[in-house]
Amino acid sequence: MAGDFILLAAVSLLSVFQQCHFTWLVGKSRMKHKIIPPAVSGAPEFDRTFRAQQNCVESYPIFLTVLWTAGWFFNQGLASFLGVLYVFARYKYFHGYVQSAKGRITGFYLNVIILACLIILGAAGIVNSFLDEYLDFNIKKKLQKLF
């Protein structure tokens, strides 16, 4: 059974690693600009770094939920691939934002597109499972029969 979601777990662990890395970069920026906790602002670069990380934190549970929903109800390989893309887009977003507020935009839109794809795949998979479970009508199998 573990094989059913091993790729999803691997991508989740990769994203965990990234989240930890971002937190570490905020700490480093704190020291560079001598911003002593509990303060969370003081230097423009630190402010951007902190905001970038906070934004990643906000989206993280959303990402995990749609990654697993899409992976479980639609297709593990495709969801995991989108998950890796998401990690890459977050990388672009974070480092772009640290440079300048404008620098976050490319990564931001990439993230939005990837999340939208995962939501659509998850919703499609759930609708298909609903039809299969309660109306005994499986679109996936019907499509496979047709071709």
Added chain:
Amino acid sequence: MAGDFILLAAVSLLSVFQQCHFTWLVGKSRMKHKIIPPAVSGAPEFDRTFRAQQNCVESYPIFLTVLWTAGWFFNQGLASFLGVLYVFARYKYFHGYVQSAKGRITGFYLNVIILACLIILGAAGIVNSFLDEYLDFNIKKKLQKLF
């Protein structure tokens, strides 16, 4: 097996959608009040909108954890129903908070009550599973036999 948690997945996806919507409303409020990132304050209405969303973000992993625990160890239908109520209560909370700080209170208490119910159901389900797994004593089945 997918049928065991299809309702939970559907409610999770619904809540993901809501979280994305809240984030989008914060962005809209940002533009309305011309608050340029990385700033996160500046206009009272924006401050409330941002705080409302942040509070929803904070509770989101808690909600997902208790939704799935209650759904898996107690009863999927009941947990999913409470999950839908939670989404509705978050709606009330968010839009109430945007109006005024007092406006958040009804939604807030509703959320607390629903989370408490999910925690109790989850705990009851886990205790029952513990007894069943390690002491071979299943309360649920005993109750079903009685009636």
Added chain:
Amino acid sequence: MAGDFILLAAVSLLSVFQQCHFTWLVGKSRMKHKIIPPAVSGAPEFDRTFRAQQNCVESYPIFLTVLWTAGWFFNQGLASFLGVLYVFARYKYFHGYVQSAKGRITGFYLNVIILACLIILGAAGIVNSFLDEYLDFNIKKKLQKLF
């Protein structure tokens, strides 16, 4: 099957309870220092309490992900034990931080060490499952045969 992750679910519920408790303590500190929402600063003690809770919130999805990955792919008992330690370390962190900014350090390092352990266990379990699934090579079983 529920037995495969009942301990993980129990630890997750324990940590949910702790997160709710922290949120409640922030609310209490709000009232003590008369900081009216949506404000999130105003008194040094409140600032520390709020920051402590925010930091716990940030790490929470990371903790849940590595707890379940380590528990599912490596060993449930060990992961759950580390999970309980994590909850204890968070307790130390939070209450230390409320006292003083320096007070958070012991708990903080404990948390980092525990998360690192869970990440390593999770990664080891996933690598082993990959080898088993795709190369039919199971290290765990080989080791068990050797001894």
